[in-house]
Amino acid sequence: MTASSPFDDPDAAGLVAKDTPGDNAAPLSISAISALLKRTVEDRFGFVRVRGELSGVKRAASGHVYLSLKDESARLDGVMWRGNAQRLGFMPEDGVEVIATGKLTTYPGRSNYQMVIDRMEIAGEGALLALLAKTKARLEAEGLFDPRRKRPIPFxxxxxxxxxxxxxxxxxxxxxxxxxxxxxxxxxxxxxxxxxxxxxxxxxxxxxxxxxxxxxxxxxxxxxxxxxxxxxxxxxxxxxxxxxxxxxxxxxxxxxxxxxxxxxxxxxxxxxxxxxxxxxxxxxxxxxVREELAAQIAELAYRKRRCALRPVQLGRERLEARAQRLPRPEVLVEARAQKLDDLAERLRRGLSDRIVIARDQLNRSAGRLSAPLLSAQVRHARQNLAAVRLRAEDLTRRIDHARERLVALDRLRLQLDPRAPLKRGYALVTGPDGHVVPGKAAAAALAAMTLEFHDGALTVAPTAGTGPATPRPPRSAPKPPSATQGDLF
Missing domain, CATH: 3.40.50.261 (Succinyl-CoA synthetase domains)
Structure with a gap:
């Protein structure tokens, strides 16, 4: 025989709640039973350590961290208040296996339970390495480890x-x-x-x-x-x-x-x-290393000096080699000295011979320059001079003949003067170079000509296509020279 319950009595169910005789348990409010449940859970699970994988990690603007701990078959919500979150030794991320230390409590607003985490650590070195590999892959994908970003270290x-x-x-x-x-x-x-x-x-x-x-x-x-x-x-x-x-x-x-x-x-x-x-x-x-730099600088300075002195040294070596191939100065002078001695000897002999020849010529000339011979030559010349007679008519005749030749040449000059006919209406045609134009063909080839008249000059240009020139009347034959005109030459 089993004990009966008030809920088993069909007459106990009614529309309006009634107190059951002998029942001294008053109905509890939702807040009251939630508080009882919260106190019971916190008393029983006031300190727990839980191992699980992080999921749904979210950091609120207030600094609190909300997350879930899960394994293969269960899930536990958790919260880490701002003070404890700031003391975390790592950045919590999804997928990281951790060991969380704290207490269990309930959240009446959602009728669920959660863990208030005081401390959280990565569960072992393997989990830490897994978090490291995950973070490295994410940052590497962003290009933070790209070798092209590397800068050279200053020397x-x-x-x-x-x-x-x-x-x-x-x-x-x-x-x-x-x-x-x-x-x-x-x-x-x-x-x-x-x-x-x-x-x-x-x-x-x-x-x-x-x-x-x-x-x-x-x-x-x-x-x-x-x-x-x-x-x-x-x-x-x-x-x-x-x-x-x-x-x-x-x-x-x-x-x-x-x-x-x-x-x-x-x-x-x-x-x-x-x-x-x-x-x-x-x-x-x-x-x-400063000493190495000093040694390197000294080596470079030495090499610089060697480079600067090397051309001088090479030039000195080449000069010495070429100087050795040159003949000795005395060898160069020997032939010239011998030739000089030869010429000096020849000069000496030539002067001696010249003196002998000159002495012979002087002796021969001295015989012809005797005083009686010179006196005879003077007397002969005086006789020839006395025989010459200068008559006035001979001199006058020669002067008249020269005057006539001069007058004839002046008349010929006046007749041959090209500008003399200009006073009779003729013109003198010259080209740009000042030379006389000899004919029509030469005039047609010029761009300009100068016509010189007795009272001035005029520059003209030949016109192409001119007709034949009008025949000029024959000029009268020049008069014969006067019978009294003398010989021009």
Whole structure:
């Protein structure tokens, strides 16, 4: 026999609710039963750790993070308030397997339960590597790791900016290495290199260096080194954060990433312009060795001097070689000296012979220049002069004959003067060159002619197609010369 329930009594059902005799349980409100349920769940599940895969991750404008944790067959909603979300060591994304720590509670507004997450960590190194690969693929698809974006490192930066912890061994290694190789001006931007807020500080430092103005109070670096010592993947995770990668990719200053040891690789290494296996290697990449530069400059100076002196040396060698092929000066002079001696001897003999010949001629002439002979020649010449008689009529006749010849030549000049006929109406035709035009054919070939009259000159041009010239009347024959005209010549 089973106990009966008020709900089993068919008479108990009615239109209006009635109190059942002996029932002291008053009906509960929805809020009351929701509060009871909430208190029961929170008391029973006040601290839980849940492992699952993130899904539907959403960050509200208030800073709260809403998400779901799921496995193969179940799903649990979760919320992470802003204070706890700001302390997250990674950026939650869909598909990441995590271990969440918090408590279960109910949400009366939707009649469901959810987990209030206080702390959330990636579930193991495998899940962390999976998140790293997923983030790398997404950023690589955006072109942040494109090799064409890489910029060359300046050969000798004047100012080097270092983003690292100011208290670690990294900054000391970098400073010592720079001092050994090439002392430079170093500006350190102190940051956290792991833990909560490290990624934001590193990204802010990289952006801060790029924002420095040239010539400001704080010198703008020519090169930035982002450095951190070695550690586990969790220790280096800040340099895998998207905010750090984007800050390095957007830097206007070339960046060297020196995070961890040689085997450690972060996303910051892919975004940087150069990756250094260690912070010490980053310092070696940043500057050359001063002693090597000095030696190289000295070598170049030596080679420059050699290049400058080489033509002189070659010229000296060629000059010496050619000088050796030249004959000795005494050899060149010997033949000339011998010829000079020969000519001197010939001159001496010639002068002696000339003196002998001249002496013979003088002796012969001296015989003809005797005083009696010269006196006889003078007397003969005086007799010939006395025999010559100069008569006046002979001189007058010769003068008259010369005068007549001169008068005849003057008359001939007047007759042959080409400008004499101009006074009788004739004209003298000359060309542009001043020469007399001899005929019609020569006149037709000229562009212009000058007609000279007795009272002036006139320039004319021949006209083509003129008719035949009118025949001129015959000129009267010249009168015969007078019988009294003398001989012109």
């Amino acid at each position: 000798l930066p004047q100012v080097i900016g270092v983003v690292t912890s100011p208290t670690g061994a990294v900054i000391r290694d970098i400073l010592h290495r720079l001092a050994d190789r090439f002392p430079s001006h170093v500006v350190v931007w102190p940051v956290l290199v792991q833990g909560q807020g490290a990624a934001e500080q590193v990204a802010s430092a990289v952006r801060g260096f790029s924002a420095l103005p040239a010539g400001g109070r704080v010198p703008r670096p020519d090169l930035v080194i982002v450095a951190r010592g070695g550690g586990s993947i969790e220790d280096l995770w800040s340099f895998n954060e998207e905010v750090v990668v984007r800050a390095i990719a957007a830097s206007t200053i070339p960046v060297i990433s020196a995070v961890g040891h040689e085997t450690d690789t972060t996303l910051a290494d892919f975004a940087a312009d150069r990756r250094a296996p260690t912070p010490t290697a980053a310092a070696e990449m940043a500057v050359p």
